[in-house]
Amino acid sequence: MGQTAGEVDNPVKAVLLDLDGLILDTESLCVEVARSVVERYGKDLTLEAQRAALGKRPLECWASVAEILALPVPAEQLLAESEPLLAARWADAPLLPGALRLVRHLAASGVPFAVATSTPRATFNSKMSRKPELRQLLAERPGAVVVCGDEVTNGKPHPDVFLAAAAGLGVPAAQCLVLEDAPSGAAGATSAGMRVVVVPSLVGVGAEFGPADPAAASGLLQLLPSLLAFCPESYGLPRFHDTLPPAGHPGGGVIPMDRVVRLRGEVVKGFGRGSKELGIPTANVCPAAVAKHLAEAVTGIYAGWARVGQRPEIHKTVLSIGWNPFFANKEKTLEPWILADFDQPFYGETLSLVICGYVRPEANFSSLEDLVARIHADADVSRAALDCPPLAALAADPFLLDLEASGSAAPSRQSSGLGPA
Numbered sequence: 001m002g003q004t005a006g007e008v009d010n011p012v013k014a015v016l017l018d019l020d021g022l023i024l025d026t027e028s029l030c031v032e033v034a035r036s037v038v039e040r041y042g043k044d045l046t047l048e049a050q051r052a053a054l055g056k057r058p059l060e061c062w063a064s065v066a067e068i069l070a071l072p073v074p075a076e077q078l079l080a081e082s083e084p085l086l087a088a089r090w091a092d093a094p095l096l097p098g099a100l101r102l103v104r105h106l107a108a109s110g111v112p113f114a115v116a117t118s119t120p121r122a123t124f125n126s127k128m129s130r131k132p133e134l135r136q137l138l139a140e141r142p143g144a145v146v147v148c149g150d151e152v153t154n155g156k157p158h159p160d161v162f163l164a165a166a167a168g169l170g171v172p173a174a175q176c177l178v179l180e181d182a183p184s185g186a187a188g189a190t191s192a193g194m195r196v197v198v199v200p201s202l203v204g205v206g207a208e209f210g211p212a213d214p215a216a217a218s219g220l221l222q223l224l225p226s227l228l229a230f231c232p233e234s235y236g237l238p239r240f241h242d243t244l245p246p247a248g249h250p251g252g253g254v255i256p257m258d259r260v261v262r263l264r265g266e267v268v269k270g271f272g273r274g275s276k277e278l279g280i281p282t283a284n285v286c287p288a289a290v291a292k293h294l295a296e297a298v299t300g301i302y303a304g305w306a307r308v309g310q311r312p313e314i315h316k317t318v319l320s321i322g323w324n325p326f327f328a329n330k331e332k333t334l335e336p337w338i339l340a341d342f343d344q345p346f347y348g349e350t351l352s353l354v355i356c357g358y359v360r361p362e363a364n365f366s367s368l369e370d371l372v373a374r375i376h377a378d379a380d381v382s383r384a385a386l387d388c389p390p391l392a393a394l395a396a397d398p399f400l401l402d403l404e405a406s407g408s409a410a411p412s413r414q415s416s417g418l419g420p421a
């Protein structure tokens with residue numbers, strides 16, 4: 001990769017954070033509530049309507065939705081209908097992967113940062129009400145700057161909220177980096193003269209920032225699959241120090257996940273190219289068994305522990321979750337390469353997985369050799385990381401030791417002829 005915007009000549013001095021869809025997973029709450037409101041008028045909340053609303057202030061969201069769906073009532077009424085439904089739920093919005101890690105890192109390393117959100121102040125407070133650490137770091141730290149949607153004249157895609165946040169920090173716009181999930185926010189940031197990293201919260205939003213987008217083409221906009229893939233050092237900011245192994249590794253480092261994922265599913269036939277084309281067998285897990293995690297999961301390469309059926313061994317594993325850009329798959333898959341030798345394929349058996357480290361985002365490669373070399377480097381760094389606390393201890397996770405559950409699907413499925421001859 002070439003030089004990222006902001007390196008060397010004009011390093012970033014401050015970070016401006018969007019809230020909804022970047023720090024907090026409020027989009028799914030909003031979509032659910034908005035869907036229930038538009039259904040009262042016999043309409044379905046289309047993806048187009050969801051995208052148009054993303055990142056805007058509440059009344060502007062409803063104005064967009066009302067127009068796109070031709071709803072027979074004004075935005076004000078729709079807002080009034082949705083507010084009580086949402087108010088009850090804000091406090092429970094989950095943190096997005098990598099969000100707390102980033103905020104802790106910015107605070108600990110003394111990087112000036114602010115929140116620049118479309119959310120009105122009262123709603124911001126509700127959203128923080130059951131998240132004391134996040135609230136402290138974002139809003140109660142000495143010098144904390146939070147600019148809310150009802151504290152500026154024009155909402156995103158206007159630049160007001162970003163300019164006010166930069167002014168609050170006393171940092172010129174050109175030295176601010178904005179982290180956003182929504183196209184309207186990205187547009188606001190670029191029109192404020194700021195660089196922007198877009199981490200889309202809705203599937204498909206990334207498409208808007210292809211090479212044709214002027215900000216993307218000029219290097220002012222970078223698109224990432226999640227905050228876990230954000231490298232502050234590429235903007236001249238201090239790097240993270242939480243990756244494993246601690247002393248660094250030629251293949252990068254593994255980020256310990258704050259929420260470990262435990263999955264179990266039957267090993268099914270994949271695309272039939274892992275062993276053949278790459279020399280790297282990947283045990284594809286039945287998509288139905290892991291559907292919920294697969295839908296929610298940040299795409300990327302992960303490290304963890306694996307157990308096949310009730311066999312005694314617990315193995316290190318490295319896995320890919322996503323669309324395999326090199327092969328342009330149409331389906332999102334979860335494919336572990338178990339770092340051990342097996343005499344026989346184990347189709348039909350139950351695979352138990354404890355996924356505990358994030359390695360890197362999915363990537364495309366200019367040749368198959370490059371892809372294969374990278375997967376081997378992923379395996380090397382994962383092996384080393386899984387030897388380190390706290391990841392090493394997870395080899396003894398009760399989920400992996402639960403013999404009854406890990407063996408349950410195996411015997412009947414194996415005899416059903418799913419495996420190869």
Ligand code: ADP
Pocket residue numbers: 267268269270271272273274275276280281282283284336337338339340341342344345346347
């Ligand atoms: P498919 O496309 O059907 O997944 P692969 O060529 O990727 O085929 O081979 C994967 C299969 O190979 C797994 O389902 C499993 O039965 C077997 N296998 C053998 N060794 C391994 C390993 N180390 N990791 C994962 N799967 C393995």
Ligand code: RBF
Pocket residue numbers: 270271272273274278280282301318319320323324325326327335336337361362363364371375378379
């Ligand atoms: N496929 C990609 O297209 N891009 C990747 O960056 C990528 N990384 C992988 C990392 C690991 C550890 C594994 C096991 C697989 C990875 N793959 C990647 C998926 C690979 O293309 C897939 O296993 C084969 O297509 C076989 O289905």
Ligand code: MG
Pocket residue numbers: 270271272273274281282283284335
């Ligand atoms: Mg496979």
